Amino acid sequence: xxxxxxxxxxxxxxxxxxxxxxxxxxxxxxxxxxxxxxxxxxxxxxxxxxxxxxxxxxxxxxxxxxxxxxxxxxxxxxxxxxxxxxxxxxxxxxxxxxxxxxxxxxxxxxxxxxxxxxxxxxxxxxxxxxxxxxxxxxxxxxxxxxxxxxxxxxxxxxxxxxxxxxxxxxxxxxxxxxxxxxxxxxxxxxxxxxxxx
Numbered sequence: 001x002x003x004x005x006x007x008x009x010x011x012x013x014x015x016x017x018x019x020x021x022x023x024x025x026x027x028x029x030x031x032x033x034x035x036x037x038x039x040x041x042x043x044x045x046x047x048x049x050x051x052x053x054x055x056x057x058x059x060x061x062x063x064x065x066x067x068x069x070x071x072x073x074x075x076x077x078x079x080x081x082x083x084x085x086x087x088x089x090x091x092x093x094x095x096x097x098x099x100x101x102x103x104x105x106x107x108x109x110x111x112x113x114x115x116x117x118x119x120x121x122x123x124x125x126x127x128x129x130x131x132x133x134x135x136x137x138x139x140x141x142x143x144x145x146x147x148x149x150x151x152x153x154x155x156x157x158x159x160x161x162x163x164x165x166x167x168x169x170x171x172x173x174x175x176x177x178x179x180x181x182x183x184x185x186x187x188x189x190x191x192x193x194x195x196x197x
Contacts, residue, residue: 046124062194076102094120125167
């Protein structure tokens with residue numbers, strides 16, 4: 001339960017960091033060298049020249065690296081695809097569906113597959129995504145209890161993710177995110193890059 005509270009608190013902090021001090025495109029970053037200030041400065045200095053490109057994009061394709069805390073595969077590659085099905089031109093809100101496949105890297109073994117709805121909020125050239133995806137865990141391992149009986153591992157669950165992505169050019173972006181898998185209560189940390197179409 002503490003992990004879920006941490007997830008909600010971090011999400012609220014990220015959103016509150018974006019809303020109050022909206023500034024126009026800046027060329028200078030924070031001078032103090034503080035990592036949190038650098039990240040906050042990156043996501044709150046907007047390039048208004050990219051607003052039209054972000055608003056017009058219907059879909060996103062990205063790849064990244066995910067750290068799965070407490071998972072059988074602690075580090076996985078991810079490949080994601082998202083497509084907006086509701087996208088009014090006069091609103092910063094987008095509703096769509098996404099699919100994310102994780103694999104274990106060099107061996108290419110599929111770790112998990114998830115598919116579900118996502119909600120996006122566009123703030124100039126930053127997109128905040130909240131996704132709730134049912135998933136199937138291919139890497140779950142059965143265990144033996146003290147009596148020698150096999151205990152089947154839970155392979156089905158849901159993942160809730162909060163991602164922030166910053167548009168780099170008209171059709172490319174980079175971002176970071178956090179998530180939690182339920183009922184396993186695993187935290188996920190994500191970094192990714194991709195393009196819009």
